Amino acid sequence: MNIYIRQQDNDLFKYLSDEEYQTLKAKCIVRKLKLGEELTHQEISGIVMLESGILQRLSPNKTACGQLFPGEIDFELSEALPYTLKAVTASQISILSYIQKEQLTDPLLCTKLEAAINDALCLKIIRLTHGE
Amino acid sequence: MENRMILHKLNEHPLYCYMNPQEIASIEKVRIEQTFIAHESIIAIGERNRDLMCLDEGSVSIQVEDTQGTITEVARLHEGSLIGEMNYIIPTRRTANVVSLTEVVASYYPYAELCALLAQQPILAAKLFAALNIQLQMKLRRMLPA
Numbered sequence: 001m002n003i004y005i006r007q008q009d010n011d012l013f014k015y016l017s018d019e020e021y022q023t024l025k026a027k028c029i030v031r032k033l034k035l036g037e038e039l040t041h042q043e044i045s046g047i048v049m050l051e052s053g054i055l056q057r058l059s060p061n062k063t064a065c066g067q068l069f070p071g072e073i074d075f076e077l078s079e080a081l082p083y084t085l086k087a088v089t090a091s092q093i094s095i096l097s098y099i100q101k102e103q104l105t106d107p108l109l110c111t112k113l114e115a116a117i118n119d120a121l122c123l124k125i126i127r128l129t130h131g132e
Numbered sequence: 133m134e135n136r137m138i139l140h141k142l143n144e145h146p147l148y149c150y151m152n153p154q155e156i157a158s159i160e161k162v163r164i165e166q167t168f169i170a171h172e173s174i175i176a177i178g179e180r181n182r183d184l185m186c187l188d189e190g191s192v193s194i195q196v197e198d199t200q201g202t203i204t205e206v207a208r209l210h211e212g213s214l215i216g217e218m219n220y221i222i223p224t225r226r227t228a229n230v231v232s233l234t235e236v237v238a239s240y241y242p243y244a245e246l247c248a249l250l251a252q253q254p255i256l257a258a259k260l261f262a263a264l265n266i267q268l269q270m271k272l273r274r275m276l277p278a
Contacts, residue, residue: 001182001221001243003251059277077269082276107254114261118221121268125218128275 004112011120012049012073012096015112024109028094033087041080046097047117048074053091057083066127076117139262146214146267147186147241150259158256162245168232175216175230182223182243185215190236195229208233214267221264 004015013021029046033039033053048055048068055068060082067088068074074085078098104110139150148156165188168174174185177197187209194207206228209215215230220243250257 001247001250003247003257061278063277065277077265079266079269081269081273082278107258111250111254111258111261114258114265117265118261118268121265121272122218122221125268125272125275126222128272 001115001118004115009071010049010073011071012047012113012116014116014119016109020106020109020112024096025094027100028096031093031095033091033093035087035090037087039085039087039093041075041084044075044095045078045099046095047076047101048085049094049096050074051092051094053087053089055085055091055093056088058086059083066124073117073120076120139259144212145186145263146212147184147260147263149263149266151256155256155259158253159241159246159249159260162241162249164240164242166238166240168236168238170232170234170236172232172236173229174232174236174238175226175228177226177229179226180223181226182216182219184217184220184241184243184246186239186241187211187213187215188237188239190232190234192236193231193233195231196227197229203229214264217264217267 006014007018008014008016008021013024016024028049030051038058039048050068050070050072052070055074056064057066057068057074059065065083068085101113104113141149142152143149148159151159174192189211191208191210192215193205194209195203195205197203215238216226218224219226250260
């Protein structure tokens with residue numbers, strides 16, 4: 001919606017100022033993934049931001065249900081969806097844990113993150129609708 | 133002192149679920165109630181309108197049209213459902229017809245008025261956006277392969 005202006009490339013931090021971005025970036029954990037490595041929602045327990053590489057969403061019966069490219073996010077909410085993320089190339093992710101997100105105290109910062117998640121979930125639905 | 137912005141679910145409303153009575157009163161200021169008779173068009177494919185809508189009473193049919201103009205019902209929504217949340221968040225156009233199956237009472241939240249209110253009240257905005265995220269995730273869950 002037309003309330004905030006995009007200021008960052010990262011889809012979770014898109015509406016944050018440079019200062020807000022640096023503050024939140026410092027709270028994230030960076031993790032490297034090997035080719036073929038698979039991530040579960042339960043194991044990660046946070047919002048995944050892909051920094052490099054490509055991840056594939058895989059349903060429980062291993063049906064591909066979308067890809068994740070650098071700058072995009074997944075595992076947006078603490079309620080799990082029925083898929084895992086598999087590295088189709090060597091990749092690097094940042095994780096903002098749900099606990100870290102809950103501990104944020106600035107309402108505007110929280111609002112900007114929720115708005116960014118609105119956008120990410122909508123885009124994911126649109127891409128699934130279009131068979132991507 | 134507890135400063136964290138923890139979202140506790142306080143009711144089952146699709147938009148108000150994290151809001152306290154004062155916050156609900158605040159958002160109700162932009163709400164417009166509208167009644168439709170059965171089989172009336174509520175939303176038509178192609179409309180650019182970005183209003184958010186909540187179905188308070190009744191049921192609606194969600195219909196799409198193919199290139200030949202054949203109309204197919206793809207879903208039915210009932211009381212407590214949100215309509216138009218995708219176009220509220222990302223500007224495209226209405227991608228389905230919404231037609232009342234019964235008499236329907238709906239709440240409209242006009243796009244410009246709602247955005248203006250939320251821009252002034254970040255806590256209210258965070259709670260509304262978080263509620264929308266739950267609805268979007270439910271929609272996504274229904275679309276994913278088993």
